[in-house]
Amino acid sequence: MATRLDELPGRRCSIAGALDVVGDRWALLIVREVSLGAHRFSEILRGTGAPRERLTARLNALVGAGVLERREYSQNPPRADYHLTRSGLDLLPVLQALMQWGDRHVADTPPVELHHHGHRIAASWVCDVCGERIGRETERHVPDHSEPGHGPLPR
Template sequence: MATPFRFEELAGRPCPIAASLEVVGERWSLLVVREVSLGNHRFSEIARGTGAPRDRLAARLRALVEAGVLERRPLSESPGRAGYFLTESGRDLLPALQALLQWGNRWLADEPPVVLEHHDHRVDAEWVCRTCGEPVAASPVERVLTPAGRRLSGR
């Protein structure tokens, strides 16, 4: 990670979810990541795809680059102009976006406007543990406070 997040400055419990949301939870941030992942790298493309006001978009892009989620570098096709690209950290946000996509399709849409497909069928994904191969929802999952977490919880 670029500079480790200051968990001790979180308002509530010291939790990586809260930390993530401090970084990518502001309005438009995740939509910017979505848009870049769709291959739209230029300011104007991202503005159109998200619908964000230009000043907000500029602020978000700056913050996301600062946070190491995006990288700003010259476009190969038109040098002199720069574009925004996902870093590895940014690519690693895609599962979260997909979870939101699946939730929106399931709970907000009569008929989903977009779906993901692979191998000629619609993707209906679930979260599976890499280590034991079991779907996470299937077994009771325990939330364990690490020593670092205990230190942060003030004790």
């Protein structure tokens, strides 16, 4: 895991930064499990299906990245569980977006449902500024880093 954005290859971009923290096979599944109430090692293990050693490594990395918080709830024997930090909670929209995409383009049936107010959620991105739905027409504005000092696209 690179600690700084500009240590990553390719375009300097916070998507790359996010993926560097959370873009491996298990990280988001771990966040999903913890958000569903699986706080203990064995619960997360079962929920994700990750190998034990991978789980240990990813849990430590996520704690180090500030996504999870490790709480020792017993010292003898040493026992800990894991909780989402603020940063981890802020990942839930990513999960929601992935789930929506998976529901539409991968899954046979959506097995985990998100509810609020008693109905199933179907969500859209809405711009806070103008209140409009964000769709394909979004203009992507890529700042031109051709002036020296920004080093955007390492060749």
